[in-house]
Amino acid sequence: MSAQPQDLIVPRINPDRLWDSLMTLARIGATPKGGVCRLALTELDRQGRDLVVGWLREAGCEIRIDAIGNVFGIRPGRLGNGLTGHGPDAQPVAEPTRRPVAVGSHVDTQPTGGRFDGNYGVLAGVEVLRALNDAGIVTERPLCVAIWTNEEGTRYTPVMMGSGVYAGAFTLAHCLDQVDREGVTVGKALAAVGYAGKDSAPRFSAYFEPHIEQGPVLEAEQITIGAVEGALGQRWFDATVTGQDAHAGPTPLAMRRDALLAAARMVQAVREIAESSPDYARGTVGQLFVHPNSRNVIPGRVEFTVDLRNASASTLDSMVRRLHEAAAQVERQDGVSIVLREVVHFPPCAFDPTLVGGIERHARALGHPVRRIASGAGHDAVYVARTCPTAMIFVPCENGISHNEIENVKPADLAAGADVLLQAMLETAGR
């Protein structure tokens, strides 16, 4: 590759165009309270996808749709489009170095979701292509913008369905057979909205996912760019405490087997385990049910959930060991039995150090405050990371609030994240 005139240009994204695209997409499924309700594979999701696919075509992309409805807009590079030929039978090229540098996220939302979760990642990708078009830059490797099917998991489980199938975490057949509350399968819903594709999915040489933080850290520290080192592993438990119902009046304290008292000790233990663990530890009891839940009856049974998260698999395992130890101690102390049943075990995901370092470097070069951060929640990037070097770019969101109609982000922060994305993709794809 020889130096060319375009090397002299440092392209920048157009903040107003990015904002306008976000607001245009947000009109589809807009809620009265300023949010968006655009559930996966509904008519509104179709309209949202069609809008973005139109923009991708206008930006010069060829569109591929796979069998789970993932959309890939591919902008060819000087080394081709990352595929052997065209059409449904085209396969990813053998050499990873000729494959697309991709960006993606999702355009489905929560039932009372916001305008930015997911949508930002996709439209930041669209804006990168537009900015490169404006600057007349063709990259060496192809570029790709991906829209993953059903990230939110509200209408259909599992969550992160499209990226999960892409990465081999779930089989296609299993996902196509999932039904919503009305009994409509994913397969039928895909056909109904016109996104039951037949194309093979491209493989990537690298994947970026810009996203709002959905947490309070960047805003609190007045930092614009989070260079995401990885996603926390998650181990979730259903806990059942069994004691003995009894009248609150006649039963002396020493004769009680109070399931709620025991559960209360466990809620504190979960917090203490997280507080004393390194590596971005989190511990949460979010759900708790009391039986019989009557004000003058000592509770005989309590069910609650435990959500432990950590960036290190070994620290996460040690948190789980301490959870079991705490349960054994509370069993002895309160004369109850505690059963812990693991319901989710999602290992920690470390993103690619080179890509993470690049994001940090580009942010600094552009003058944006940056810090390393972990993603506490799951994202499509966590699955895609199983297939290629991956990283995420976080931008702050107002009060850390997401999955809510009042979700809000500063336009300048959205632009900063997209500019960092542009530099990172350009460097990775070569110019």
Place this chain on the structure above:
Amino acid sequence: MSAQPQDLIVPRINPDRLWDSLMTLARIGATPKGGVCRLALTELDRQGRDLVVGWLREAGCEIRIDAIGNVFGIRPGRLGNGLTGHGPDAQPVAEPTRRPVAVGSHVDTQPTGGRFDGNYGVLAGVEVLRALNDAGIVTERPLCVAIWTNEEGTRYTPVMMGSGVYAGAFTLAHCLDQVDREGVTVGKALAAVGYAGKDSAPRFSAYFEPHIEQGPVLEAEQITIGAVEGALGQRWFDATVTGQDAHAGPTPLAMRRDALLAAARMVQAVREIAESSPDYARGTVGQLFVHPNSRNVIPGRVEFTVDLRNASASTLDSMVRRLHEAAAQVERQDGVSIVLREVVHFPPCAFDPTLVGGIERHARALGHPVRRIASGAGHDAVYVARTCPTAMIFVPCENGISHNEIENVKPADLAAGADVLLQAMLETAGR
């Protein structure tokens, strides 16, 4: 009063007759699981009342029914029947020493209630009269068996309605206007079952109430008779903890305002306050609701109840002070707000020391293991105690279980309690 031949007899109740009466009454509203469902002022309640009223008439009682449906079966003594004349206009005699020595309880049950709660106190009274008839004993003061309306408070609130009206805790008009879920007033229900009486209620010189313990103490200590010193005072609170909802993944521990963590600390504080307080202290959180109650959302709001009980009013007040102090400390620790709203304030009730001492003495004389005990729950006796010297006699119940279809009591213990009652009434009424 001169010594008569009947002084030589130490009368005893007939255990089989007492048991048979309990089982006969238990057939009215019997449930498939061995319990009883006989809600206040229903057709089944009427059948139960009619049965007992028939037994009282057979035992030589004149029946009076007051305007809230309380039934009084009066067995005249040598000093008369405690009333000035007969009929609706008869009034209690002026001299307390000529008034009846009474025994009573209730025959309404919980929806899935047992065969003994309430019913035992009334039928032990019936058996005392029968035993005295068998022995040919006429007491100096009259005797009375009382059936109080709607003790359970399941169909109509307030609980302990009949004894509460009798003692002036509630007005008659207020109680007659209460409605059940179908909108039927107490006044209409009383008329429908034929228990809207017009008689003035007799006043007592003393009142006894035998009852199953509804707790585990006597059984655990293998004691047959509880000489009840009084009933615990109760102060009940509704508590609301307000923190901040947030995602369990992205929100670092230091930035959380976890309402459930704070509530868990309060559950433990309630227990610790009770554990470190004298005078039969109890502290219970029986009901707790979490919002939004989702496994990966830090709870933003928790509502729970607090039930504090104590035999001493000043100790109970000190427990409440410590509850407020604990709330203030948890507010600071967890960055939440905690509102405590008092919903019930029922002062402790001390029973008459002479009557309590007599119960203890008679139990010993009859060879029954006895201990002093406090009633943790409310009973009609707590209201009646506002009008005359009062005491209760507890007998053990299986596993301390009550308000349950599996409620069970040993026939020998029921007989022991009725025998102690007989001696106590005989001594108090004079022979």
